Amino acid sequence: MTTIDDLVALVPPPTNPVNASGDWTQVESALGLELPSDFKSLIGSYGSGQFVDFITPLTPFGSRNLLLQFAQQLLENERPFREANPDKCPYPCFPETGGLLEWAATDNGDRLCWVTDGHPDTWTVVAWNPRGWYYDAHETSAIGFLHGWLSGRLNTSVFAANEHVTDPWFEPLRALSHVYIKLTDGQRTYSERLRILQQALSPTADRGGYNEEGDRQDHFDATELGWRLTYETAYGHQIRVAFPPEDEGRVRSTLLAAIRSMGCEVLSTTTHRGEPVWD
Missing domain, CATH: 3.30.70.2860 (Alpha-Beta Plaits)
Known part of the structure; x- marks a missing residue:
């Protein structure tokens, strides 16, 4: 199992991460869900920013609770398309039971989501392209996905492989x-x-x-x-x-x-x- 220590060894976190700490109990209460422990470690280590100028974890702290903001908009934004094209939407959306909950976004507009089914530490990742309406499921955690994609060991059909960056980095928000x-x-x-x-x-x-x-x-x-x-x-x-x-x-x-x-x-x-x- 990939841990935060593995990710930190691959991608050094900032010395003073931005928006990295806050009240997780309050965040989870607002969502009505307990969150995976590895995601809390991810935010605590890196805070707000981007991996290789491409993937942005949705930090719930700071002036904007991105995690909650995206969660609150997801179902309503997708409802018209789902009603018109149910065959193209294989997953429910949060706050529906077991629905997709976005935890990171890419610069291309892709979404990295959890399938919120079972205990949070067993949630797996679905990469989702909302423009082309296709999905790619991965039996791994948020940190597992990041480490796999950044190291070149994991690919997804939703966006390009990370094959050109041999020394991945994280850029804190500024x-x-x-x-x-x-x-x-x-x-x-x-x-x-x-x-x-x-x-x-x-x-x-x-x-x-x-x-x-x-x-x-x-x-x-x-x-x-x-x-x-x-x-x-x-x-x-x-x-x-x-x-x-x-x-x-x-x-x-x-x-x-x-x-x-x-x-x-x-x-x-x-x-x-x-x-x-x-x-």
Whole structure:
């Protein structure tokens, strides 16, 4: 059985996790359910944040009780589709008996749910894609699923395998601004451009990536600056950067200087929502 110690050994938790503690009795009373002990350990160790910029556990503490909020909305949101398409909905939804209860979400909009049948420590996981209406059941706990997927030992048909990240990480919640910088190619190779970019932000720490048929993506941290970056050609030639809002002026000047050294020109700068910035 996979434990919190196994997950911590694979993915170091933050030194000071955000929204990691509170009154579990109150949470369970509001839900009307006892929760699995491994989930409590997960939240206590990691708090609010994301695994590999993709999976977000629904923390019940802090300004928003995400676990309760999602639980309260689930049945009502899914009711019209279930009534019209009962054959596509093989599971009941919380608070129905044995219904699915979401404990984590992905950046793609997928849901990781428990089947709330039996003792909480025996609940298993269902990955659910609500856009395509398909489900994938896994006979494992929340921590078992996370450890399996992050280590590459467990795959699900609902979202892609974690095959490009060899050193998985957890990023605690913090307020960040996001800017996407679209670039021309220039004359230098991708590797040369990446080296120049990382030198401008040194020291940096690798956070994984991939290279398939010329489509490349490299994730890294500017460790002393506290910025997260992705340099890629997988979704167009661009730099994606996340940073504390108060650093915006320094981010802009540093990256624009680096881009000139890379031999590239800026085509556009937008937020992750597509809104123009840095005009």
